[in-house]
Amino acid sequence: MPRKSAGLLIAALVALSAVLAACGSSGSSGAAASSPKVLKVWWYEGPGSAYQIAWDQAIADFKKQHPGVTVQFSLKSFNQMQQNASMILNSSDVPDVMEYNKGDATAGLLSKQGLLTDLTPEATKYGWDKLLGPDLQVTAKYDAKGVMGSGSWYGVSDYAEYLTVYYNKALFAKYGVSVPTTMAQLTAAMAKFVKAGVTPFANAGNDYMAMQYLYEMELSQATPQDVQHYERYTGAVDFHDAAWTNAVKTFQDWVNKGYIAKDSVGLTATQAGNDFETGKNPMLMSGSWWAGTFESDIKNFSWGTFLWPGNTLNAGSGGNLFVVPKNAASKQLAYDFINDTLQPDVQKLLANNGAVPVAATPSGVTNPLNAQLIQNFQTLANNNGLAYYPDWPTPSFYNLLLAQTQDLMNGASANQVLGTLQSNYDQYVSSLG
Amino acid sequence: MLAGTAPARIRIAPPRGRAGAGAGSTGTRGAGPYLTYLLPAAAAFTVVIAIPLVMNVYTSFTRWTGVGPRQWAGLANYRQLLHDSEFWASMWHSLALVAAMAVVPTVLGLLLAAALFDVIAKRFSPRVASLLRACIYLPQVLPIIVAAIVWSWILDPQYGALNVALRDVGLGFLAHDLLGDPHTALLTVMAVLIWFQLGYPVVIFMAGLQRTDPALGEAAEIDGATWRQRLWLVTVPQIRPEIYVVLLTCTVASLRTFGWIYALTTGGPGVATQVPSYYSYQSFFTNLDVGYGSAIATVMTLIILLVSIMFLWLQRRHAG
Numbered sequence: 001m002p003r004k005s006a007g008l009l010i011a012a013l014v015a016l017s018a019v020l021a022a023c024g025s026s027g028s029s030g031a032a033a034s035s036p037k038v039l040k041v042w043w044y045e046g047p048g049s050a051y052q053i054a055w056d057q058a059i060a061d062f063k064k065q066h067p068g069v070t071v072q073f074s075l076k077s078f079n080q081m082q083q084n085a086s087m088i089l090n091s092s093d094v095p096d097v098m099e100y101n102k103g104d105a106t107a108g109l110l111s112k113q114g115l116l117t118d119l120t121p122e123a124t125k126y127g128w129d130k131l132l133g134p135d136l137q138v139t140a141k142y143d144a145k146g147v148m149g150s151g152s153w154y155g156v157s158d159y160a161e162y163l164t165v166y167y168n169k170a171l172f173a174k175y176g177v178s179v180p181t182t183m184a185q186l187t188a189a190m191a192k193f194v195k196a197g198v199t200p201f202a203n204a205g206n207d208y209m210a211m212q213y214l215y216e217m218e219l220s221q222a223t224p225q226d227v228q229h230y231e232r233y234t235g236a237v238d239f240h241d242a243a244w245t246n247a248v249k250t251f252q253d254w255v256n257k258g259y260i261a262k263d264s265v266g267l268t269a270t271q272a273g274n275d276f277e278t279g280k281n282p283m284l285m286s287g288s289w290w291a292g293t294f295e296s297d298i299k300n301f302s303w304g305t306f307l308w309p310g311n312t313l314n315a316g317s318g319g320n321l322f323v324v325p326k327n328a329a330s331k332q333l334a335y336d337f338i339n340d341t342l343q344p345d346v347q348k349l350l351a352n353n354g355a356v357p358v359a360a361t362p363s364g365v366t367n368p369l370n371a372q373l374i375q376n377f378q379t380l381a382n383n384n385g386l387a388y389y390p391d392w393p394t395p396s397f398y399n400l401l402l403a404q405t406q407d408l409m410n411g412a413s414a415n416q417v418l419g420t421l422q423s424n425y426d427q428y429v430s431s432l433g
Numbered sequence: 434m435l436a437g438t439a440p441a442r443i444r445i446a447p448p449r450g451r452a453g454a455g456a457g458s459t460g461t462r463g464a465g466p467y468l469t470y471l472l473p474a475a476a477a478f479t480v481v482i483a484i485p486l487v488m489n490v491y492t493s494f495t496r497w498t499g500v501g502p503r504q505w506a507g508l509a510n511y512r513q514l515l516h517d518s519e520f521w522a523s524m525w526h527s528l529a530l531v532a533a534m535a536v537v538p539t540v541l542g543l544l545l546a547a548a549l550f551d552v553i554a555k556r557f558s559p560r561v562a563s564l565l566r567a568c569i570y571l572p573q574v575l576p577i578i579v580a581a582i583v584w585s586w587i588l589d590p591q592y593g594a595l596n597v598a599l600r601d602v603g604l605g606f607l608a609h610d611l612l613g614d615p616h617t618a619l620l621t622v623m624a625v626l627i628w629f630q631l632g633y634p635v636v637i638f639m640a641g642l643q644r645t646d647p648a649l650g651e652a653a654e655i656d657g658a659t660w661r662q663r664l665w666l667v668t669v670p671q672i673r674p675e676i677y678v679v680l681l682t683c684t685v686a687s688l689r690t691f692g693w694i695y696a697l698t699t700g701g702p703g704v705a706t707q708v709p710s711y712y713s714y715q716s717f718f719t720n721l722d723v724g725y726g727s728a729i730a731t732v733m734t735l736i737i738l739l740v741s742i743m744f745l746w747l748q749r750r751h752a753g
Contacts, residue, residue, distance in 0.1 A: 083718050086500035105721060113501035205613070206701055263590035265702050266613035271589075280591075395498075396720035406702035410615050431496075 037069050039333040043099035044076045050292045050353030051159065051319075057349050058340040062333075065340075069333060082106070089115040094325040097334035102139035102157065102321050104148055105395035110323070111154040112146030117324040119153040122335045128156050131342055131359050135386040136160060136318040145432060149232045155321025158341040160356045161288045162316025162377055162386065163212055165308060170301035171198070171282035183220065183310040190259040193282060199258060202281035204272035205265035208391070208398070209286055210251075210405035212315060213260065215390035216285065218247035219313040227313060227387045233429050239422040240415075248414040255409050265409045288316075291373055292354030304369065307376050313387040314380050318358065394428035486734070493727035499717070503724070510728035520729065523700075523707040526619060527688055530708065533623035534630045534687035539679055541627070542634025545569065547664050549635070550642045566639055570632030577629075581696030584625050588612050588697075612698055615705035622697060622706050626690070634679045641672035673751055681744040688737050709733045 041059065045051035059071050074095070081100065088094060089110060100107050110116050123129045123140075132140065136157065143151030167179065175196055180186040193200040203209050219227070221243035229235035238244075254260045261281075264272065269286070276284040277297050284290070285308065294303060308314055322341065324334045340346065347357035351365045356377045365371040380386055391398035404417045493510055495503035514520050554562035572580060587594045590610035599608045611621040645668060653663045669676070691710040694700055700707035700715070709729050716726030 090500075109498055109500055109721065115500065206699060263610040263613055266590065266610065266698065275591075396716075396722065399715050399719055402699075403701060403703045406613075407615075410613075410702055412703070 037330075038072055039066075039069055039097070039330055039337060040072045040074070040095040040328075041097050041337065042074050042076050042081075042095040044078045044081055045099065045320075047075070048296075050350050050355035053353050054158075054346045054349040054355070054357075055341060058337065058343075058346045061340045061343065061345065062337050065336065066333065085110065086113070086115065089325045089327070092327050094327045094329075096328040096330045097322050097324055097337050099320050100155065100323045102148070102155065102318060103389075103392045104142075104146055105392070107139075107155050107321050107323060108142045108146035108148055109395075111142040111152075112144070115326050116154045117326055117328065117331060119156065119324065119335075119338075122338075123153040123156070126335065126339045126342075128153070128339075128342065132156070132318065133358075133381055135381055135384060136358055138386075138388070139318040140321060147232060147432075149228075155323040156338050156342070157318035157321050158346065158358055159319040159350050160316065160358055160377055160381075160386075161319050162314055162356070162380055163216060163285060163308065164288055164305045164373070164376060166276060166284045166286070166290065166294060166303055166305055168276070168279060168282040168301055168303055171279060175282075177282075179304070179306050180309045181306075186309045190254075190257075194258045199261045199281055200283050201254075201260050202272040202275040202284040203260045203264040204267040204269045205406045205409055206267055206402070207269040207272070208402075209269055209272055210260075210264075210409065211390050211398075211401040212287075213254075213285060214247050214251050214401070214405055214408075215315050215387075216308045216311060217250045218243050218390075219315065219387050220308075220311050221246050222313060222387075224313065224384065224387075231388045231392055233393075233432065237422075237425060237429075239418040239425070244418055244421075245414065248408060248417055251405070252408050252411075252414060260409075262409055265406050288356050288373055288377070291369065295354050295367070295369060305372055305376060307379065312383055312385050314385050315389055316377070316380060316386040317388045319355075393425060396424065396428070400424050489727045489734075490731050492724055493731045495724045497723040498721045499723045506724060510725050511732075513725065514728055514732065519704050519707060520709070520712065522704050523709045523712045526706060526708050527690075529619055529623055530626060530687040530690050531684055533626040534690070535680055535683035537627050538630040538634050538683060539676065542631055542638055542679070543664075543669070543676070545631070546635050546638035546642060547668060550639055551660070562639075566632075566635060569635050572629045573632045577692035578696050580629060581625075581693050585612070585697055588621065613702055615702050618698060618702060618705045622693060625697070626687075626693060629693075630683060630686075633683070637675050637679050638672060641675035642668065645671040674748065677744060677748040677751075681741060681748075684740055684744070685737055688733060688740070 039062070043051070043055060045055070059073060063069070063071060076098075078101075081098075085100065085106075086109075100110070107116070119128075128140075129137070137153075138149045140153050140155050140157060141151050142148055142154050172178070175192055175198070177189045177192055178185075180189050190200040201213075203213065222230075225235070226237075226241075226243060230237050251260075255262055267275075272284060272286070273290060273293065275281050277294065279301060288305075291305070322338045324331055324338075328334055342359060344359075347359050348364055350357040351370055351374060352367060354367075354370055354373070356374055365374060391401055394400075400421065404412075404420060408414070408417055492503065494506060494508070496506045496509070497503040549562040549565055553565060586592075588611050590596060590608075590613055595611075596608035599605060609617065611617045649667050649671070650663050653667045658666070689710055690708055691714065694706055694708050694711045695714075698706040700711050710733065713726045713729040713733070716722045716729060720726075
């Protein structure tokens with residue numbers, strides 16, 4: 001009799017797995033049967049952001065051009081997409097077009113695994129290859145190994161982003177500081193603020209900001225070739241070279257001198273943003289993506305932006321990509337939608353809401369803050385100065401740089417930090433084969 | 434392991450007496466009908482624990498980004514673990530958290546429970562003791578993430594209540610970035626964990642004290658035993674089963690600590706508060722090294738199993 005019940009147990013488990021399998025597949029079979037007259041769009045930019053405002057317009061334009069097509073839009077969260085993208089894209093229940101992070105560890109990885117549609121023919125057909133400059137195309141193209149910068153088009157971005165210095169005009173006036181154009185002027189300005197008991201720069205050690213300061217300092221002495229080596233593995237990277245050594249030393253020096261507060265080591269980007277918004281710190285160096293937030297949040301002082309003084313190379317790139325999953329049901333509609341995001345009306349909305357569109361001139365922009373943001377971007381793009389971001393080379397570099405910059409702020413030896421970066425970087429590059 | 438050891442002690446014997454005397458059919462049924470009742474639990478165990486565990490162990494022997502095919506890597510991930518200073522740091526931090534979540538709360542909980550039971554309840558009233566017990570237990574009721582976020586506000590170096598209060602009362606020199614300084618970060622996390630965990634042993638021990646024989650304590654008192662002697666020599670031996678349960682569950686909980694680290698420090702500054710579960714999560718989801726994350730998770734599972742077996746063995750030996 002125990003044998004009988006054991007049999008019963010096995011039968012029940014088999015039945016249960018069958019039920020679970022059926023549950024798992026029901027969604028996909030439903031999706032496979034969906035009509036091609038539906039366009040499914042996913043993105044994760046929050047409501048109220050420049051991107052959402054502009055892309056809503058793209059949907060409206062698309063609907064006008066395709067009267068018989070229903071657009072199904074879903075707002076996702078960044079974490080949801082980052083953690084589940086591969087699983088979702090491996091199924092047949094996929095969106096037709098979705099936003100995804102640019103870079104080797106994200107879009108590159110998906111392209112390498114064959115989960116994305118090659119958009120090269122469409123890039124030529126729609127003229128995206130003319131609209132996006134060479135710097136912006138770097139993050140749209142991935143080779144067979146999933147390394148950005150060459151190969152086929154796997155995504156298209158309709159905006160760009162870069163690191164810039166936000167400054168509080170009221171505090172600059174109060175302490176008699178003018179906008180610096182050289183590093184020497186910036187250093188003098190910071191010394192002035194410190195003397196007055198004000199920490200010049202807001203910073204977040206427990207987020208992406210501290211590593212951005214470090215990278216800008218590195219870029220001040222790096223060559224474009226160094227950047228290509230670092231980001232695209234085109235040559236050996238030596239973290240003990242003059243540029244990196246200068247960066248870690250300068251960063252530590254700034255912390256020691258109080259240009260960056262030591263107790264910002266545990267802060268998040270949101271907290272640093274608040275510090276700038278409340279006037280605690282007169283400057284914040286971070287992404288152009290903060291502009292929209294500051295425009296809506298800061299009411300009691302005027303502010304502006306300037307490029308990191310003295311640098312030709314500056315962190316920045318094309319924005320997140322619109323990609324078309326391999327299993328998308330309505331690919332042609334997806335291409336049309338992507339093309340809509342690049343049209344002048346959508347681009348203008350991006351510009352007027354604090355984003356940097358790939359194809360807009362400052363002349364059409366009403367808000368002077370946004371015009372300045374776009375003007376500065378064009379300066380960088382014209383000099384081929386976009387140097388991507390420090391955490392891109394390996395999937396673990398974000399966590400590693402975060403921890404290492406925290407260690408630097410807490411007085412770790414510069415040499416030790418550079419050694420850790422070197423060994424992790426080399427280990428990853430050798431694993432690429 | 435719990436599932437494996439429990440049946441050994443509570444053996445369900447077929448109802449032999451009745452089977453022999455009754456009508457033939459009941460006698461031949463044996464354990465069959467009972468096993469049927471285990472079906473739902475066995476199915477849930479298979480789907481929720483066994484299959485994921487086997488998949489995790491398998492993944493730990495592969496290189497995998499989480500997308501596409503897994504590449505067999507043999508013991509490469511485990512070899513990497515042996516030489517990974519961050520992993521070893523996280524293991525040491527785990528030991529510190531065992532102290533904060535198991536050892537200290539057990540000792541303090543014992544003292545507090547005895548004080549509430551012996552002193553407060555007798556000198557004031559049982560109601561006062563119950564009220565204090567509830568207050569001490571309160572942190573346990575809060576969701577970990579909520580409590581951790583509130584603590585991160587309190588400990589914020591610039592605007593946090595702690596530093597602001599210190600400055601306001603003229604003790605500004607004591608204000609410190611507790612979570613940002615690698616020398617104090619782990620100790621601060623430990624202190625928060627003690628606050629959080631303390632209520633659990635207090636409640637369990639007070640329940641245990643209810644069933645102790647008061648006559649033994651009174652006899653010891655008449656014989657001139659001090660309060661400390663009575664606690665250590667009379668009370669503790671009587672509530673030993675509770676102490677084992679508390680130590681086991683708290684140790685396992687401390688080895689699994691994730692939410693506190695996630696919300697308070699994300700393992701930083703540097704790797705000063707890194708713990709294996711958070712490191713495993715980072716390897717999985719941000720470093721895209723799923724094989725390595727699985728190896729960390731497998732090692733932690735083995736350690737938790739070993740700790741559980743050890744405690745159960747000790748408990749049985751003392752009970753026997």
